[in-house]
Amino acid sequence: MDRGAVVRITDVAALAGVSPSTVSKALNDTGSLRESTRARVREAAERLGFVPDATARSLSARRSFTVGLLSTDSAGRFSLPVVLGAENALVGGELSALLATARHDPVREQHHVRALVARRVDGIIVTGRTTEPREPIRVPMPVVYAFAPSSDPDDASVVPDDAAGMRLLVEHLAGLGRRRIAYVGGRAEQAASLVRYETLATELAARGLELVGTPLYGDWSEQWGRRAVDLVLGGAVGSGLPVDGIVFASDQLARGGCDRLRELGVRVPVDVAVTGYDDWEVMSLASRPPLTTVDMQLERLGQRAAELLIAAIEGEPARGVERLTPRLVARASTLGDG
Amino acid sequence: MDRGAVVRITDVAALAGVSPSTVSKALNDTGSLRESTRARVREAAERLGFVPDATARSLSARRSFTVGLLSTDSAGRFSLPVVLGAENALVGGELSALLATARHDPVREQHHVRALVARRVDGIIVTGRTTEPREPIRVPMPVVYAFAPSSDPDDASVVPDDAAGMRLLVEHLAGLGRRRIAYVGGRAEQAASLVRYETLATELAARGLELVGTPLYGDWSEQWGRRAVDLVLGGAVGSGLPVDGIVFASDQLARGGCDRLRELGVRVPVDVAVTGYDDWEVMSLASRPPLTTVDMQLERLGQRAAELLIAAIEGEPARGVERLTPRLVARASTLGDG
DNA sequence: TACGATCAGGAAATCGGATTCCTAGTTTCC
DNA sequence: GGAAACTAGGAATCCGATTTCCTGATCGTA
Structure with missing residues (x-):
């Protein structure tokens, strides 16, 4: 913290014995200068530890080289990886990230x-806590919505492809010979619960497999996962089990489910295969057995949002919803110890 | 996204029929102007939706009204709440937060x-993943270290008071009549494991309570928590248990511990009381039974770091390490169902 | 040798506000 | 009624870098 040590372009100019404009040209490789002059300026800048003032640069460039990361959420489990992925990708484009968390408060968001x-940010990435579409923001710069899409189809949004994720799971379970599958969702009104169920139903039907019972909805807790297992099994034990697979809408649910199955003496995956969703490792890996699940690749999603935003800033805006294909992560809850 | 709609101060001036300097004075409540003039200017600004360019303002104010949030970590479980708390507190000071995550890479950090x-940030808050002291950064503006303190005692740091947290736990356990306590730590070389153990030993001794066995170290996983329980009990069952309390250095460990105790038929807390650390709710609440634990109040810690930074920016720098007293969260793993 | 073309580098304008300094009017007070 | 003291608001300067002009020097060629 060596205060007062702010070096200006004029200081460099003085040391190198040239004018400020020459310094600017030398350091930015513009204009026409003798190589020896450039070298002299570079050396002077180096020696003084000159770091050009980005504020001044922004002013004349009419660009801030900064983008806003607006998180509706307080950057929770879902929006956080998105934010990190975006921040990471922005660094590559020499852009800085302004973090703004609204915590579900419209006033704060405004x-x-x-x-x-x-601050004249060059663009904004908006993320949310859920995949529910949200009201777009009205600002005079490009915006990309990540995870939670904009309700305006003309805006650019990037979301995880839940249907594709579910298809991966069904394919996987079918490949393992599972034929009677039950579904346990989280909160009934949320897109994540519903879309996953609908895709599951469609895919099972397409393969002639049985969807056992009606979809069960509760909340997103492990506790509900445990209770749901009781509902699915309906008191059956031993070889009379009504299902040979349970698809949970989240890892948390699945982990609770696994715990309950174990308590009931039902073997996972020998008797019943279990799948989760999210690949939240603290759940999916700690579960006994570790969960086969779907990784939405939220970091990549944030990264993709950043790419789209950069393109938009450079004059090539995208529009519509881009769905990012997730990745199946197969573990012991379907594969067994092998 | 209504592009080209960037309103400048001259536009407002023209509409209000005054000079730009008058607009500036009117909107910032400076200079001496007739109230009617101020009102006219305000109205014009309002009508045009004028938002003064922060870049230009920064340039002449020689302040960016921005602070950097430098996270060594990729904003994980610990640094994230700190970052959020800080960001939150900064908003109140009309400061914006630039997010910078280094991901343990010195090159990225640099x-x-x-x-x-x-960007001439007014100050920087540095956070880390662990409570290990870290090398300070050398920059010409105030810095406050949060969670991971600076190794230079002249720098300002804010850290959770682990010793105080442990004292709260011992007090709590002692108050409940527990007398034979075992300790299960995480990774052996980490400050969090060690400090907590040392404080536990000291506090138990001071109260004439027994510290059973040697401290056990492993990693921070639930699995290790489970295994550690076996080591603590050493095969004992029923009324011959060697302990009536186990202090785990994290919620994750404690949760694993609870699971194992339940499997062994040891009742928590009737036979053995269990405590965790961190109050990471997805662990502490999902545990069966829910965990008595210590909330380090990381958000408050971030908030406090922001306060110290703001004070430093305003010319009143702090120095040394400030320890933030954590909060005991008592739940069923020591209290029982009551 | 001379004249146009090319080149190196400097002077000045610019970005958009904030702030300092002035200058007409208007009051105040003796 | 005239000088001193305010007032309201505008003109000019500044923040620090970029960028556009522009000038003097060098080069090439007829």
Whole structure:
């Protein structure tokens, strides 16, 4: 913290014995200068530890080289990886990330939006906690919505492809010979619960497999996962089990489910195969057995959002919803110890 | 996204029929202007949706009204709440937060530091993944270290007071009549494991309570928590248990411990009371029974770091390590169902 | 040798506000 | 009624880098 040590371009110019404009040209490889001059300027800048003031640069460039990461959420389990992925990708484009978390408060969100506009960010990435579509924000710069898409189809959004994820799971279970599958969702009104169920139903039907019972909805807790297992089995034990597979809408549910199955003496996956969703490792790996699940690749999603935003900033805006194909992660809850 | 709609101060001036300097004075409540003039200007600004360019303002104010949040970590479980708490507190000071995650890569960190310096941030908050002291960064603006303190005692750092947390736990266990306590740590070389153990030993001794066995170290997984329970019990069952309490150094360990105890038919907390650490709710609440644990109040820690940084920016720097007292969260793993 | 073309580098304008300094009017007070 | 003290608001300067002009020097060629 060596205060007062702010070196300006004029300081470099003085040391190198040239004018400030020459320094600028030398360091930015523009204009026409003798190589010896450039070298002299570079050396002077180096020696003084000159770091050009980005504020001034922004002013004349009419670009801030900054993008806003607006998180509706307080950057929770889902939006956090998205934010990190985006931040990571932005670094490559020499862009900085302004973090703005709204915590579900529209007033805070509005305040943040104003602040981002005031800072003349080059663009904004908006993330949410759920995959529910959200109201778009109105700002005079490009915006990309990640995870939670914009309700305006003309906006650019990137979301995980839940249907594709579910298809991967069905394919996997079918390949393992499972034929009677039950579904346990989270909160009934949420897109994640519903889309996953609908895709499951469609895919099972397409393969002539049985969807056992009606979809069960509760919340997203392990506790509900445990209770749901009781509902699925309906008191049956031993060889009279009504299912040979349970698809849970999240790892948390699946982990609870596994715990309950074990308590009941039902072997996973020998008697019943179990799948989760999210690949939240603290759940999926800690589960006994570890869960076969779907990785939505949220970091990649954030990265993709950043790419789209950069393209938009450079004049090539995208529109519509882009669905990112997730990745199946196969573990012991379907494969067994082998 | 209504492009080209960037309103400048001259536009407002023209509409209000005054000079740009008058607009500036009117909107910032400076200078001496007739109230009617101020009102006219305000109205014009309002109508045009004028948002002053923060870049330009920064340039002349020689302040960016921005602080850097430099996370060594990729903003994981510990640094994330700190970052959020800080961001939250900064909003109140009309400061924006630039997010910079280094992901344990010194090169990336250096790059981010340079970018923050280039942007002339007013200050930087540095967070880490562990409570291990870290090398300070060298920049020409105030810095506050949060969670991971600076190794230079002259720097300002804010850390959770682990010793105080442990004291709370011992007090709690002693109050419940527990007398024979075992300790299960995480990774042996980490401060969190060691400090907690040492404090536990000291506090138990001070109260004439027994510390059973040697401290057990492994990793931070649930699996290790389960295995450690076997080591603690050493095959004993029924009324011959060697302990009536186990202090785990994290919720994850404690949760694994509870699972194992239940499998062995040991009742928690009737036979053995269990405590965790961190109050990571997805663990502490999902555990059966829910965990008595210590909340380090990481958000408050981030908030406090922001306060110290703001004070430093305003010319009143702090120095030394400030320890934030954590909060005991008592739940069923020591209290029982009551 | 001379004249146009090319080149190196400097002077000045620019980005968009904030702030300092002035200058007309208007009050105030003796 | 005239000088001193305010007032309201505008003109000019500044923040620090980029960029556009522009000038003097060098080069090439007829």
